[in-house]
Amino acid sequence: MTASTENSPSDFIRDIIAEDIRRGKYKQIRTRFPPEPNGYLHIGHAKSICLNFGIAREFGGICNVRMDDTNPTKEEAEYVQSIMTDVRWLVDSWADNHIGGAPLYASDYFEQFYEYAVDLVRTGKAYVCDMTPEETDAYRRLGKASCFRDRSVEENLDLFARMKAGEFLDGARTLRAKIDVNAANVWLRDPVLYRIRHASHHRTGEKWCIYPMYDWAHTLSDYIEGITHSICTLEFEVHRPLYDWILDALEFPEPRPHQYEFARLNLTYSVISKRKLIQLVDEKLVSGWDDPRMVTISGLRRRGVTPGVLRTFAYNIGITKYPSMTDMALLEHTMRDEFNRIATRRLAVLRPIKIVLTNYPEGKTEELDAINNPEDSDAGMRRIPFSRDLYIERDDFMETPPPKYFRLQPGGEVRLKYAYIIKCDEVVKDEKGNISELRCTVDLDSKSGGPTAGRKVKGTIHWVSASHAIDAEVRLYDRLFTVPEPDASGDFKSFINPHSLEVVSAKCEPALAAARPEERYQFERLGYFALDPDSSREKQVWNRTVTLRDTWAKEAKK
RNA sequence: UACCCCGUGGUGUAACGGUAACACAGCGCCCUUUGGAGGCGUUAUUCUUGGUUCGAAUCCAAGCGGGGUAGCCA
Secondary structure, three states, X not given: OOOOOOOOOOOHHHHHHHHHHHOOXXXXXXXXXXXXXXXXXXXXXXXXXXXXXXHHHHOOXXXXXXXXXXXXXXOOHHHHHHHHHHHHHHHHHHHHHHEOOOOEEHHHHHHHHHHHHHHHHHOOOEEEEOOOHHHHHHHHHHOOOOOOOOOOHHHHHHHHHHHHHOOOOOOOOEEEEOOOOOOOOHHHOOOEEEEEOOOOEXXXXXXXXXXXXXXXXXXXXXHHOOOOEEEEEHHHHHHHHHHHHHHHHOOOOOOOOEEEEEOOOOEOOOOOOHHHHHHHHHOOOOOOOOOOOOOEHHHHHHHOOOXXXXXXXXXXXXXXXXXXXXXXXXXXXXXXXXXXHHOEEEOEEOOEEEEEEOOOOOOOOEEEEEEOOOOOHXXXXXXXXXXXXXXXXXXXXXXXXXXXXOOEOOOOEEEEOOOOEEEEEEEEEOOOOOEEEEEXXXXXXXXXXXXXXXXXOOOEEOEEEOOOOEEEEEEEEOOOEOOOOOOOOOOHHHHEOOOOEEEEEEEEOHHHHHOOXXXXXXXXXOEEEEEOOXXXXXXXXXXXXEEOOOHHHHHHHO
């Protein structure tokens, strides 16, 4: 039994919040999820969403979704759409009443950011700097003051206004905070607050040609929105003194927001960084952002992963400051655990081999009872047609089996799930020596519920009636990479798993014709499957979300 | 190099000064009309060394190891 999201999570951030509440520091908790709209959301974002929305719902607060759109050269409206789709899908009924009116945009605060910047200049806490980017870097590394550091307030005010008015070229000047050029923390060495970019912004168009930097925009956005706990990943840890400096410099009253950092998610057999995901898409190594092998939220969704799985996974991995590497097996376990409870069982044969039951009447069809979900008595029963000609899984027959193989073999018996015990009498081969069909006899008394139904037969296999089966395309997905840490050494793309997708033509039991995209299915003995959006009325397309645990595969390897 | 952060079984986490717990993975057994699920069992000098304390995974110091930052990206 795995802990579910109903258990209240506990971590160092929630401890701090609980203490803040106990001391009455804030009237209401307000968190935020601040993606930059320059790519699709991935499973690492899912961790952050579960954290921020989880806190909002546990502490009766609100979580804002805010587009951090301060760099017009990288951001696109297309991404805003995909981000909101993913957030809403993940948050759904779990916490949708804790969403703070969505989405918000940092770009909506550009005017306020500018006014605050003017305040800063006026109080002598910021100045316009004419150095080139290279000079700025060099001086910062040396802890040397810019030669423009001591400009008068009047000159700074004038220059900043003219920056805004568009009088200067890209990169010609910046507005910098006047803090401490010698500070041990480089983010305090007079960081840039504004840069000049004559570029069209996806929302403000041509209105601005100066754009705020992350620290300035983010801190002020948090303050403007009344964020209480601004939670980000570890790489922003060294920015925290700047975050606090800005709040101090503007003399904002309490209650102020506070920044806390946690470790981002690392997952074995995958790459999570946006930069690498975009490479996979651009170089056509996957079919797109929503390729079911991608750890994007859209990819996982298409693969068949549910919001509940992602939430439980987030709960299972916890929140810490230790940069850990989570085993993909934990994600897979979370899927199996959830799907085992909810998935509807069906029979499907992925790689069919035909069998003929020589002593079963030609033209006869029986309807056999089958259980929809042994883990859920409310799921009920269905009937499966049975006849003389069947398909079974190619893997479920071996001419010369290894020890402990207890499926079908020449002269051997096996039980057909929900049906009869059969015995293989003859292996029919084509001219090339490939098996074309197996001829078997049925123990007609051994039907489930029949006189010899209790006979001990070691193996039970799935099957489907040949004349009743429906055809479907099944996409068998596996891990995208062959090594646990694809980006640990060298080029991650050289570790792509060539077998991460295999497409087969399957034979499915007729009940599957009524399958619904939102429902999860277990193809018995094979794995969990979900309908792909590529499905049409004529032809279903199934995605394998994850296989069942397979202890035989392990045994066979020995 | 400087500064910051982090070190608990193979992995991820818990234990909040009172004598190491849970999950995953692995291994073994039982059960099974899914080789699934389930059940039972099994695996630990808490990085090191000092210190504080009746008592330290927990507090302090140093060392070692790992990560992050040093864009006019976020």
